[in-house]
Amino acid sequence: MGVAILAVLAVVAVVGPLLVRDPAAQNIRDRLQPPNAVYWFGTDDLGRDIFARVVSGAPISLASGLASVAVGLGLGTLVGTVAGYAEGRTGLALMAGVDLLLALPAILLAITVAARLGAGLPAAMLAAGLVGLPAYARLARASTLAVKRREMVDAARAIGASDRQIVARHIVPNILTPLIVQSTIGVGNAILLVSALGFLGLGAQPPTPEWGRMLADAQRYVTSSPYIGIFPGLAISLTVLGFNLAGDGLRDALDPTVGR
Amino acid sequence: MASYLLRRLLLTIPILLGVSLLVFFMLHSAGGDPAQIMLGSRADPASLAELRRELGLDRPLWVQYLDFASGAARGDFGRSYRSNTPVAAEIAARFPATIELAVAAMGIAIVAGGIVGAVAAVRRHTVLDYLGSAGVLLGISIPTFWLGIIVIIVFGLWLRWLPISGRVDPRLGAAPSVPFLTVTSLLQGNWAVAGDALRHLIMPALTLAAWPAAIVARMTRASLLESLGQDYARTARGKGLPERLIVVRHAARNALLPVLTVVGLEFGTLLGGAVVTETIFAWPGLGQLTVTAISARDYQVVQGVVLLLAAVFVLLNLLVDVLYAVLDPRIRYG
């Protein structure tokens, strides 16, 4: 189910933009139209086709969500696993570093990244990834702490496996479950965060049809023309749904201990 | 354990030092200039230079840092550029409101999330499980802004059950600056104010709770399922123990660890202030203060808030770790 949703989204993301109207084309005379036969999802405040914008936004929003999670998950797992496995001074120092990051407001992080890289989607994605990092790191560490005390780790050590082998073969596969759960949720969160940054002028620049940004721009019309926000909102929700269901499936497949 | 705690507490010092360095240099490399923002559209170069000098921004960075760090070490975080009030006073005026909201939201999240997650795990693949999942998906996929507005329009505007924004009705004559308004007025037996403050708390707390509740539910379900699949659960099952006992005695305890991590993290985030929720509900918390201070490059305020939050996070993490050890005897800190 989840995979099916993601597959559809992927197809839309790849093929869709080629088939719809120009997402940036304004038609002031047709502005703020509710959904109709010509404009399936209606038009926004500049008279742009919301359907075209939602479809054209698919590759952008999917990519920004995935890229941010990749940054956070990758770095976070690395730091967390090492910290959990090593414990002691190294572990504490690493987690202290993570705590540093946690104390920084996401907006400050984003503003600084944007000041270095220039305001735009890449900066926002990196910032959103860094914001997500501590969650993955802490989860990875907590799970590592629990897993490393299981019998199989002792057994592996007894037969002379190196630390690196133990981490790669025994720890990481066993801590993936909570991490995957967290990261499937994280994709949606990252999309929303990237959009929030866009709202502060730190993310996708207009008129890029990025979903979160569209949602943010729709704030002004919440009561008068709610459909402007509903469709990009649904697109985000559908994506989050897809990743979550796919994550569930993935967990079942990865973790043999959970009965079918 | 005691020596471990002591070491962890001592570790707070280098962490706070690290945070102070990080936030200071990030702020100063974030572009923008407090003087320029204060002078805005009407700025001319001469007054800009003069204001920068007055604020001490023309000094070398390391001098500015030392000035800030030595002040902070003595508990003096300087004055806000914008309001000219001591940073400590600005934070003190906001933090209680944030704590009140965070505690309310986290309480809702733990209870609701825990129940939904546990029921879903135990009644796996039943209607209850699917309903729970649907609720969770709703919770994590609705952007806070929309949820807040919907709640306001439905319960505040249409049904008129609850007040829309703020902490207390200004016509009651109670000062919203009172820290822990709800608790204080309760303790003083001022039922009118207490009731009104509580009613003001409901909508923002619910809005804020949606996300952590979903996360808690999700994590509870996942880890409960996992521990139900572990060897000891199977053994217990093999011994013919009833499923309910297995869940309560064995699985729940083990499943708590990841849930606790998540709760700790989410609570920390909530204590940092919830910008969107606070803005929508005009709630006088730390989140709004932080964002306006960042946008105005009010360095002193940002530094003060971030240091406070770092200290809060460190203590919260410590608490979570201690709870780990209490819950899981296999984890020992030495």
Add this chain to the structure above:
Amino acid sequence: MDDRQATALSMLVDDLHARRVGRRAFVSRAAQLGLTVPIASALATAAARAGLAAPAVALQDAGKTLVVAIPQATVQLDPAIAGSNGYGDIIPLADNITEGLTRLIPGTVELEPALAESWEVSEDGLQYVFQIRPDVTFHDGTPVDAAAVETNFLRQFDPEHPLHQETMVYAGIVFADVEAIEATGDMELTVTMTRPTILLPGKLATFAAGIVSPTALEELGAEFGQSPVGTGPFRFESWTQDVELVLTANDDYWGGRPALDRVVWRTIGEDTVRLSELQTGSIDVANQIDFMNAPDIEADPNLQLITGQFLNVQFLAFNEAIPPFDNPTLRQAVQHAINKEAVAEVVAAGNYTLGAGPIAPGLIGYDPALAGRYPYDPAQAQVLIAESGLTDVSFDLLNRSTTFWPLLGQLIQADLSSVGITVNLQSLEDAEFFNRLNSGEVQAFVNDWTWDNGDPDNVMFSLFVHERAMNRMGYNNEQVDELVLEAQVTPDAEAREALYAEAQGLILDDAIMVILGYPERAMGARAPVQNLVVSPVGSVVLREVDIEG
């Protein structure tokens, strides 16, 4: 212990009395001020024994209370500094807590006496003599006299004055061309000018020229902005910064006690929420209603929509010092390419006067005919682009990332794209926006100007005279400079109008900016609220406001 610490300590004791801090917090904060813990502790005990157990959340008789919601935060309330934080500070202050020597009649740009009963200008136009209104006292009982006004002005005017602060942003505007300020009698203040400009009385109506109690300034120092003392119809009572500010009626107001007993200013940033609060009746006035939502208010019998002209001009400005807009023909081409009607529709649902010259409607010098100088004509724009000799024109356009600004940017982007110009739109947060603007390296930007007083000079001088225009727009037209400076010293309205007509003509010829237009402003109020009008300078004046019944 120095004075500052002593002040801080006495405030801390007050906080303890009011239970804003607990005993432990008191002791630790007193310790930071240099008191030893035992002394601080003893102090706390003494304070408690003094029997000051006033309940923290006491109910007061609220009387006739008006709750006003504004979108901006209120940060500090010293009028001289208010400009550096914006309208959240200005609105509660201006003509409510503080007043100037002069003021505007509500809803107009007409000047009337306030704390100055009258004034005279010398023959040569170089000396203004103000007679201070007798028998007026500040909220703290200090009498208003020439010396008090002198202190107020000198702390802004004289950088060496002990009470001067660099954040007194408006000093340079209000006291431009002033040579000296002196109390020449108990109730007589003389201001000597370097040039015979006619602008001073108008500028003294600016919020920044509000007069405050010199006693309080001395006593409170840097903390003055936290508990302002003025002469206005309302006195400061209490507040939570950024959130809620409470004022009470000034029983001794020289113009007669206001009808309202109490005013509560609330900051509610979200437009939808401000509107909903108004619809449920929990606030009485919502300032700055988005015209998108005006029909909701008009349809509600319990509410009224109050609209009016607001002195504001929105524009697209070019930097003629750097390519591509160093090319005058290209600047003119862009003028023809912008569809201002679409701007009016999107920004203010049509409640918008289309752009003519820089001077807004309602002021001397506004000339609707100037709108015909560059009619919307994309074909003509393309002809001019061809004439300019440039091909594949592309540039960076900066706009602010809040409210309608990104929409405005996108409208311009689309209009220019249809005549073959590529616009790279950059929506920036305010900090970065102004930073980049002041760097002088910005090719083009969208922004606006809100008048601080009711004189056309405010925009003509501030935006176009070369010392101010050079930096951001690279603009330097000596003729414009001369005309604007000449208008400053021309008392005759018709002659001034002619000067401004000529200056605006030159500015349009140079095409240094596209004047997009002038938005109106709307407030929503509950039906029983009376005598509330939109102020052209963005303030909300409450002295005549009443609630019926």
